[in-house]
Amino acid sequence: MPQHDAVEVITAKRDRGELSDSQIDWVIDAYTRGAVDDAQMSALAMAILLNGMNRREISRWTDAMIASGERMDFSTLSRPTADKHSTGGVGDKITLPLAPLVAACGVAVPQLSGRGLGHTGGTLDKLESIPGWRAALTNEEMFAQLESVGAVICAAGDGLAPADKKLYALRDVTATVEAIPLIASSIMSKKIAEGTGSLVLDVKVGTGAFMKDVDRARELATTMVELGTDAGVRTVALLTDMSTPLGRTAGNAIEVAESVEVLAGGGPADVVELTLALAREMLAGAGVTDVDPADKLADGSAMDVWRAMVRAQDGDPDAPMREAREQHVVGAPASGVLTRLDAMAVGMAAWRLGAGRAKAGDAVQDGAGVVWHARPGDKVAEGEPLFTLLTDEPERFERALASLEGGYDIDADNAAYDPTPLVIDRIG
Amino acid sequence: MPQHDAVEVITAKRDRGELSDSQIDWVIDAYTRGAVDDAQMSALAMAILLNGMNRREISRWTDAMIASGERMDFSTLSRPTADKHSTGGVGDKITLPLAPLVAACGVAVPQLSGRGLGHTGGTLDKLESIPGWRAALTNEEMFAQLESVGAVICAAGDGLAPADKKLYALRDVTATVEAIPLIASSIMSKKIAEGTGSLVLDVKVGTGAFMKDVDRARELATTMVELGTDAGVRTVALLTDMSTPLGRTAGNAIEVAESVEVLAGGGPADVVELTLALAREMLAGAGVTDVDPADKLADGSAMDVWRAMVRAQDGDPDAPMREAREQHVVGAPASGVLTRLDAMAVGMAAWRLGAGRAKAGDAVQDGAGVVWHARPGDKVAEGEPLFTLLTDEPERFERALASLEGGYDIDADNAAYDPTPLVIDRIG
Numbered sequence: 028m029p030q031h032d033a034v035e036v037i038t039a040k041r042d043r044g045e046l047s048d049s050q051i052d053w054v055i056d057a058y059t060r061g062a063v064d065d066a067q068m069s070a071l072a073m074a075i076l077l078n079g080m081n082r083r084e085i086s087r088w089t090d091a092m093i094a095s096g097e098r099m100d101f102s103t104l105s106r107p108t109a110d111k112h113s114t115g116g117v118g119d120k121i122t123l124p125l126a127p128l129v130a131a132c133g134v135a136v137p138q139l140s141g142r143g144l145g146h147t148g149g150t151l152d153k154l155e156s157i158p159g160w161r162a163a164l165t166n167e168e169m170f171a172q173l174e175s176v177g178a179v180i181c182a183a184g185d186g187l188a189p190a191d192k193k194l195y196a197l198r199d200v201t202a203t204v205e206a207i208p209l210i211a212s213s214i215m216s217k218k219i220a221e222g223t224g225s226l227v228l229d230v231k232v233g234t235g236a237f238m239k240d241v242d243r244a245r246e247l248a249t250t251m252v253e254l255g256t257d258a259g260v261r262t263v264a265l266l267t268d269m270s271t272p273l274g275r276t277a278g279n280a281i282e283v284a285e286s287v288e289v290l291a292g293g294g295p296a297d298v299v300e301l302t303l304a305l306a307r308e309m310l311a312g313a314g315v316t317d318v319d320p321a322d323k324l325a326d327g328s329a330m331d332v333w334r335a336m337v338r339a340q341d342g343d344p345d346a347p348m349r350e351a352r353e354q355h356v357v358g359a360p361a362s363g364v365l366t367r368l369d370a371m372a373v374g375m376a377a378w379r380l381g382a383g384r385a386k387a388g389d390a391v392q393d394g395a396g397v398v399w400h401a402r403p404g405d406k407v408a409e410g411e412p413l414f415t416l417l418t419d420e421p422e423r424f425e426r427a428l429a430s431l432e433g434g435y436d437i438d439a440d441n442a443a444y445d446p447t448p449l450v451i452d453r454i455g
Numbered sequence: 456m457p458q459h460d461a462v463e464v465i466t467a468k469r470d471r472g473e474l475s476d477s478q479i480d481w482v483i484d485a486y487t488r489g490a491v492d493d494a495q496m497s498a499l500a501m502a503i504l505l506n507g508m509n510r511r512e513i514s515r516w517t518d519a520m521i522a523s524g525e526r527m528d529f530s531t532l533s534r535p536t537a538d539k540h541s542t543g544g545v546g547d548k549i550t551l552p553l554a555p556l557v558a559a560c561g562v563a564v565p566q567l568s569g570r571g572l573g574h575t576g577g578t579l580d581k582l583e584s585i586p587g588w589r590a591a592l593t594n595e596e597m598f599a600q601l602e603s604v605g606a607v608i609c610a611a612g613d614g615l616a617p618a619d620k621k622l623y624a625l626r627d628v629t630a631t632v633e634a635i636p637l638i639a640s641s642i643m644s645k646k647i648a649e650g651t652g653s654l655v656l657d658v659k660v661g662t663g664a665f666m667k668d669v670d671r672a673r674e675l676a677t678t679m680v681e682l683g684t685d686a687g688v689r690t691v692a693l694l695t696d697m698s699t700p701l702g703r704t705a706g707n708a709i710e711v712a713e714s715v716e717v718l719a720g721g722g723p724a725d726v727v728e729l730t731l732a733l734a735r736e737m738l739a740g741a742g743v744t745d746v747d748p749a750d751k752l753a754d755g756s757a758m759d760v761w762r763a764m765v766r767a768q769d770g771d772p773d774a775p776m777r778e779a780r781e782q783h784v785v786g787a788p789a790s791g792v793l794t795r796l797d798a799m800a801v802g803m804a805a806w807r808l809g810a811g812r813a814k815a816g817d818a819v820q821d822g823a824g825v826v827w828h829a830r831p832g833d834k835v836a837e838g839e840p841l842f843t844l845l846t847d848e849p850e851r852f853e854r855a856l857a858s859l860e861g862g863y864d865i866d867a868d869n870a871a872y873d874p875t876p877l878v879i880d881r882i883g
Contacts, residue, residue, distance in 0.1 A: 073502055
């Protein structure tokens with residue numbers, strides 16, 4: 028590999044130049060080995076944030092992060108593979124019904140997930156509220172479960188894109204998270220290294236999402252679709268609304284329960300709509316066009332896969348839901364139509380109740396969270412329950428209630444409510 | 456002190472905001488204490504380099520760096536004080552005749568200097584070629600020498616602006632040296648902490664200077680003059696040419712010898728011109744307007760101060776000059792007028808001969824350097840000596856000769872030579 032030095036590479040990007048392939052390969056490898064230090068990578072990350080990278084640079088950066096670790100390969104599976112990634116939202120339990128649903132349609136779903144941080148929940152945190160369920164699988168267990176059950180949701184091992192792991196931790200403390208080239212390459216390096224044949228990206232937009240602005244979300248989605256395409260992964264992205272939280276629950280056990288309702292053929296309409304929209308994209312990406320996923324919810328086959336998937340990871344799908352020790356009901360302060368329910372307000376309340384963590388490694392409460400009894404467009408009556416707050420520690424109620432203040436509007440005139448579409452755009 | 460956090464401060468500058476006084480105070484103090492780490496400061500430095508700071512921010516940044524350490528006070532001296540700082544050039548021995556000259560005119564000169572790095576020499580390296588001379592003085596010794604002799608040139612202690620010392624080392628490895636707000640605050644924090652009453656800045660412009668471009672040099676000079684003024688130090692800046700090296704020598708002992716020629720009333724015209732121009736500014740800054748420094752060169756009183764100054768620091772002003780063991784003479788390749796002598800080419804040659812160091816802590820050779828026997832405008836004859844190269848290690852000649860290649864032009868047609876003015880502009 029040609030020799031470069033950190034000052035040369037940082038200077039090139041600082042002065043608005045393009046980084047060469049060999050500069051990118053060198054800097055990612057040297058950073059992974061420790062020959063480029065955190066201070067140097069941090070200056071480079073800030074220069075990238077402010078001066079950008081073009082498609083070639085981002086693609087090479089992603090490849091270099093993939094090359095820093097192992098790469099999985101599911102091409103010997105008997106079924107095609109498809110995966111989904113969400114950029115994170117409030118009440119976003121979609122992976123839970125989606126993975127077994129797509130598997131029930133004949134496409135294998137190798138879903139490597141993470142734990143939550145801040146106001147957005149983590150898929151593994153939700154599943155860990157099921158008694159016995161374990162997130163850590165060996166590659167062999169993962170492969171065997173994909174062959175036998177068709178779906179696996181488990182923790183990503185340390186072997187995938189270690190450069191990304193190190194860089195992400197650095198970006199978090201140096202205000203360099205918000206660079207689209209770095210966000211896109213971080214997500215896509217892990218998804219490409221994971222070895223899926225096709226990928227659907229759920230890019231959230233709105234108050235409860237990382238991207239508040241639809242143009243930035245579209246730019247991120249486009250960048251990720253290009254990266255997937257450049258790497259030979261069939262990739263599409265849906266931009267979906269995250270001004271309003273999904274479904275009627277934000278937490279851990281309560282989101283599992285809501286997901287099971289969807290798998291049983293019921294559940295909130297928006298969760299069903301988004302699950303089916305993403306399932307259709309995953310099936311199309313995997314080349315399966317003759318199955319309607321709605322049928323697989325209706326006939327119970329998605330539920331069968333769910334139960335097998337939970338059992339395969341030592342969980343008990345029939346165990347009673349873990350419940351919070353304390354609850355506090357908030358009544359509607361007026362009668363009228365609920366015209367706004369802010370995703371960030373709800374997400375912060377759930378986090379403050381103990382459903383999420385403030386820093387990596389903290390424990391979460393299985394039973395904590397927020398249930399909202401109305402969604403925008405619903406009529407509410409003064410004094411009737413609007414929210415139920417759940418936690419094991421009642422001293423948490425006060426700060427959670429403060430989060431919800433100003434987080435919703437009730438229109439007493441019962442004016443017509445104009446809903447935002449759930450799927451805003453499709454890219455790819 | 457109000458609490459901030461690093462991500463908040465970095466984010467503000469990243470997003471083109473102004474840093475508040477309290478953010479600046481906090482971040483400099485926290486960095487000095489280690490509560491803000493190198494990676495965070497590096498991201499902030501890159502954001503400052505790319506997004507700038509306004510006058511208030513730079514002034515506060517400078518104050519915060521001064522507050523990180525001790526501040527000297529010469530207000531109880533019986534004489535006013537004046538200091539000079541040069542941004543660094545080739546053959547720039549001006550401090551050596553200047554400090555005793557100004558002292559001979561009745562103004563005390565407390566000159567804290569540094570060692571050289573790369574192609575520009577260091578004042579302390581030059582003086583250390585005098586047998587016995589020592590750079591390290593206590594504050595008490597410095598004060599006593601200022602009172603008795605009137606001039607002191609010594610090493611800056613670790614107590615002045617320790618935040619700057621730490622930040623400078625970081626900037627050097629993260630490609631964040633070239634930010635005018637950071638360059639200006641680095642220089643001025645040390646000069647203001649040093650406690651001088653007035654200050655003259657010699658901002659070099661040209662191939663052999665850090666600033667190649669006159670507009671950037673003017674911006675740096677203006678920023679530093681504003682900082683000095685804001686801190687109550689009477690400050691002016693001269694922009695001076697560094698396309699051509701100063702005088703006829705670049706090295707250590709040979710520059711001391713040239714300085715002594717100037718103090719004896721002779722020496723190269725350009726060195727005399729710049730020494731007098733800077734002396735007049737220092738005297739004016741200190742309120743002394745009734746003395747012509749040219750008289751003090753002519754009557755030997757500047758030489759008397761020089762000898763006392765060297766002796767006060769245990770040097771022997773009468774010791775024979777330390778000479779290099781080897782020399783190599785380069786003849787003029789043609790007859791004509793020397794129309795260009797490139798400062799960077801000469802500086803690199805002197806450095807490669809052993810007069811300078813590649814990294815902090817390396818030793819330098821007292822006798823190494825380059826003598827040029829003609830200056831631009833002089834006639835040269837083919838085969839007559841044009842350069843004499845000096846070193847203790849003859850294996851260094853080859854790379855030094857390579858530096859000089861293409862570094863000068865001889866016009867065989869003896870066309871009229873149009874000299875660049877030495878003092879380009881005055882700011883303040």
